Amino acid sequence: AKEEGRGQFREYTTAMDEETRGRLQLERELRIAIQKQEFEVYYQLQVNVENNKPYGIEALVRWNHPKKGILSPHAFLPAAEETGLIVKIDDWVLRTACLQTKKWHDEGFGDLVISVNISKKQFDRADFVERVKQIIEETGINPHLLSLEITENMAITQIQEAVEKLIQLKKIGVQLSLDDFGTGYSSLSQLKNIPIDTLKIDKSFIQDTNSQNQENLALVKLIIAMAKSLNFSVICEGVETEEQLHLIQTEGCHHAQGYLFSKPLNYEKCGSIMQSMNEN
């Protein structure tokens, strides 16, 4: 029994070591990736539900790993958040997305809105507003066409400081969107007090709206109606089927994003899709 116990203990520590080693390895690789700029911004279309034309795009980061190929955020963002490296990544994504979208603006997509995800760590930086201002100046992007996506918990939890920051950002002229709406703890009445322009209804609501699921159907309708009555612009995420598109069209949702229109694509491919949509 004693032998067995020691064996188990050894296995356990080995597993722990492996986990720690894996994490340290990922952290090391992430630091190098930041230095070598191995990241790439992918863009996913947001479509105007009324006329099926491009309304905007969301910047979604990818890691072009030298050995593993293109990695999605779930493979490295948790580690990036834990180590604080996310701040550098987000800063790079914001700058790159503004630069590339400025090119699109100059090439005839004059009113395309670029949405960029902001992590809590980045938002909490004392110089965050200043940094956004700097990037706008450096890249020449029209601030009215830049939308910063924050989450409910960032906007609501430390209400005093956060609201102050949001007000400063509005003064610069940028738009503010509340991402993953419906998954946090805020109520629509709380949102009246913060300067948010757009609600992005989380994809979990849309994706469970088949004809069997009357409750989610009612919920999506209710959220869209309330958001509209409070004068928020509404984007539905995760639209995958014509049936889902039809539902949100009927309810008067303004914009939609999802695989039905396009997956996130690199700069060139996203540009081609927008081109062909404008020609039709």
Ligand code: C2E
């Ligand atoms: P998110 O902000 O909610 O972004 C939407 C996610 O849903 C994206 O996943 C997108 O590819 C996926 N998606 C879009 N349409 C559909 C659909 O029709 N069906 C389904 N099932 N999924 C769809 P992605 O690109 O893997 O990003 C995951 C998350 O990582 C994002 O969720 C966001 O929270 C975070 N993220 C991505 N890029 C950045 C970044 O540059 N900075 C920060 N801080 N976070 C980022």
Ligand code: CA
């Ligand atoms: Ca987002």
Ligand code: CA
């Ligand atoms: Ca989202």
Ligand code: CA
């Ligand atoms: Ca999210």
